[in-house]
Amino acid sequence: MTSDSVLALFRHRGALLEGHFVLSSGLHSGGYLQCALVLQHPNDAEALGTALAAKVKAAGYKVDVVLSPAMGGLIIGHEVGRGLGVRAIFAERVDGTLTLRRGFRIDPGEHVLIVEDVVTTGKSTLETVAVAEHAGATVVAAASIINRGGGDEMNVPYVSLAEARFPTYPPDALPDHLRGVPVIKPGSRPGQK
Numbered sequence: 001m002t003s004d005s006v007l008a009l010f011r012h013r014g015a016l017l018e019g020h021f022v023l024s025s026g027l028h029s030g031g032y033l034q035c036a037l038v039l040q041h042p043n044d045a046e047a048l049g050t051a052l053a054a055k056v057k058a059a060g061y062k063v064d065v066v067l068s069p070a071m072g073g074l075i076i077g078h079e080v081g082r083g084l085g086v087r088a089i090f091a092e093r094v095d096g097t098l099t100l101r102r103g104f105r106i107d108p109g110e111h112v113l114i115v116e117d118v119v120t121t122g123k124s125t126l127e128t129v130a131v132a133e134h135a136g137a138t139v140v141a142a143a144s145i146i147n148r149g150g151g152d153e154m155n156v157p158y159v160s161l162a163e164a165r166f167p168t169y170p171p172d173a174l175p176d177h178l179r180g181v182p183v184i185k186p187g188s189r190p191g192q193k
Contacts, residue, residue: 001051006145006162009048013038016164020181025121028174031166032186033146035117039075048161049079052143055159056084056113061140064110065089069098069128076145077115084113091131098127100135108136115143119160120168122150129156 010016015037021029039045056063063084068077070092081088089104106112112132114125119142129139139156147160149168169175 001047001161003162006048006051007164009044010038010146010164013041013044017186020178020183022171022183022185023120023168025123025168026171027121027168028171028178028183029166029168030178031164032184033118033148033164034186035072035076035145039117045075045079046082048145049076049081050083052076052115052145052159052161053080053083055161056080056141056143059141059157059159061113061157062111063113063140065106065137066113066115067091067106067128067132068115069124072117072124073115073128076117080113080115080143088115091128098124098131100131106132106135106137110135110137111140112137113141113143114139114156117144118146118148119144119150119154119158120148122154125150125154 015034017032021032063086065086066077066081066088068090070090074090078088091098091100114128116125119125125142132139141157142154143159145161147163149165
């Protein structure tokens, strides 16, 4: 799967959106990738997960468990875990902090792959890395379907299937073309729809 074919799939599924969005990071953007619109189709989710797992395998990473942040990483993390033949678990927010729940655990020394749908700033990925490291695991890499630019700042190796760069802006520095456009908050962090 090429970067172009991944982005074509997003366009086909109506998941490459234009407007005025507040991202999970708090930054504003005129473009948004709504992965859920693609991942709701099991065949698309499987194809993306298989392709991302193949890229991880080709890079030579030894993986014992896939760990994803809830919500966005759940489906693609599961599909990458399937592609690698390993467990796929997720961390979720409790009082604003990512943590393992539901009986999930990571054993000390396990090799963990962090999987997300889209990486914009890398903040959620780094929070998920901290969950694994707190358990005594070794994070071998992070992976996502789309890199919006945050993969450039990772403190672990990082792979993605595609890149899609949309400019982002702090709320106090909006460009004229976003001013007056109704704001949509599509992210999964608390306080967002």
